[in-house]
Amino acid sequence: MSKDLVTQLFGAIYAGDENLVVGLLRAGASPEATDNEGQTPLYLASVQNEPGIARLLLAAGADPSRLSSGTDLPLCGAACGGHTEVVHALLAAGARPDATELLGFTALAWSVQLGHAPAAEALLAAGADPDLAVPGGRPPLVAAARRGSLDTVKALLRHGASELRPALDEARRWLGREDLVAEVARELAQNEAPDTYETVVRRVAEGEGITLVVELLRDGGTWTGREQQTGHGAIATLLEHELGLRTPFGELLDRALPFNNPENENWLACVAELQRRADEVTFQAAAALTRSPDVRRRTFAVDVLAQLGFKDRTLGLLRPLCEAVREAPSGAEGESELLQSLLLALAHQGHSGSVDEVVRHAGHPEPAVRRRVAFALHSLAAEDDPAATDALIALAGDPDSEVRDWATTGLARTPADATPVREALAARLDDPDPTVAAEAAQGLARRQDPRAVAALARLLSDADPDSYAYATAHEAIDLIEDERARHRLRGTAPRG
Template sequence: MNNEPAGDAAGLVEALYEGESAVVRALRAGAPVEGRAGDGTTVLYLAAVEDLPGTVRLLLAAGADPDRPSGPDAADLPLCGAVCGGHTEVVEALLSAGARPDLREGFGFTALRWAAGLGHARIAELLLARGADPGLPGPEGEPPLVVAARRGSAGTVRALLRYGAPGLDGALEEAHRMLAVDVVAELRRALEALHGPGHPSVVRRTPVPGGVLVTVELLRDGRPFAGQDRETGHAAVATLLEEALGLVTPSEHLAVRALRGRDPGRDAWRESVRVLRLRGDEETFRAAAAWTASGDTLRRALGADVLARLGFRDGVRPFRVRTLPLLRELAGDAAHPVAAEAAVRALREHEAPASPS
């Protein structure tokens, strides 16, 4: 019995699922590196969507074209397939082999458009670093920044802003719109527009870095058959975009955003705190000081987080004298342990040796 992979395209496709050694043997047996499966899918595309970075590198080293279209209509690109799956290592391999990030596949999608729409922030950063156009619109004519704002991915928005992405006004409008809607209802409406009304559905909420991923799935015979998801980082996205546009958001608005998710670990909290600290003015001090006396434990903690480094710049701590008594009182408040812990952390910031920031 011969267990060696066949030296043809079919043999190479089969070898993909047997490991890198099998791929090497198939290539040595003469299998074409640009071989295709029966439906026209290239071997490289299959390896990319299956998240096989080692195999992708082997194929690229053997001469596979990282930009060769795949599929029955030659509408799919390996880079876009890897981006859709969130396969960061495969994306890195394809880009290193010369894949062009701005190529469009079927229906006009680019790799960056996929990354923005799916919230793959690390991949968006990779694409931008390799020259992807941050303003190249997708099939709907929207720039990636607007798509990322709708997605609610603060990490992707940060990456796009770092590379000068256009479309700030439209993106901010979209972030504000999303702050006012029910994400679950919005996703369900979108699914029903595609698949018709009347289907039962399930909702899943999954923690992701900085927020929550909300997924709505339609059921048929008790099984999911269609779904859409969206992140809940729209408050942080709005804050980032307002800052980029030079808009001064009222302190109370930022507090409401921070408290929206009731979780200091979320992007909305961190971005509100960061922006407020940078202001370093009397108005922000008074707002934060008032929050430390609130009946809401988390609002007290927010005040402490802001006061921790309010106005710190070049070794100067302008509100230290007035801040320390507030923080010391809050740190001893056993009735609000979360706020007390935040106050203790803030005291460490003020009591540490001053150094240029």
């Protein structure tokens, strides 16, 4: 094989050109060739996150367990980058999940220490040992707790990881650090004096968590750096639950408040733990907190009460809070988050008498609030309530796609069948969001409106077969009473 073919093969992998890789393999390029540094094509495809090329190389005979440059495994390279699809391809081709490369690293060790939960899940599902220590001797669960990756901890627990108590101690140790950035910087700098470097930090929202990207600068350039996730409170709360430990209400509150966000993983985990208790002690603690002058504390209390039980007593606490929010100055700090939590809590109580309170906020200027209104009305409008129906009709035309989705879903499932309801649903059949269009088509199908058939045929033809929109449209076929129309729809194949 000529050097030119090897050079072209590596160039095609760098460029991510699958067609060129196919042509070069057919022309005689070896999938086991190496470049001047001993790197293999499969390793390069793995670190470059090229799952299609990796599969081509594997099909052509590349060994998934061969070390690249004598030190690096393709599976470890993929796991290190969090390239889950490549991990799946390598495992399917026979890569051993617990194989080690230089310095004893496994793919699971890389994914756990770097917080790549989907890659860790793939490896564990393929048989990776959830207790095989990472280099340095830490059990994977302790390493994941140190990283602050809640999803990785969950994956390890699902697959039988032990060492829960040491992992809890590690999570609590990081919880006790007042300045996480300063602590990471100290670890990175080791014994260097603080005045010899500059610390730069970025906060990146990822899913329900926050990742800190900490870099140390020296002489105008990056000297070293590290990413640190911040889910230690959620991890500690989860592990305490698994160990049967009852953490006091106040301690869980203290874990949630610093993140000041009801959608943050630490806040959510603490709320969920308290809701699971469903006891009088927790109810009384949350009820007392609703009277706090701190809006964040009131919001936490509402989130706990939302699904704690005690529905009638909870409604008695929520209604004065709703009134207070209405009387608060427009734009008051934290009031929007409190209102969103109140709307969600009202929805969870399932009391139709709450509809009027929810409808009051249908014209709120913030999309996030209108989303909660649409969700709450979707949950509460089980009966033909004119106020709820009118609000849902208006929200179905909202500029925000998520508002339209919940509102259209609510209209589709409400028993109301007046002309304005049908016309509001028909107006959404051409919605730019296929999920909204599918919900609208299902709502018309439920009412035997003839416009549903053409809309469902279009969705079944054009929507991604793996999407929620396609599944919704397919489910709606059974609602069509016309047998011939049902038969045609069942025969509609996706164009893709």
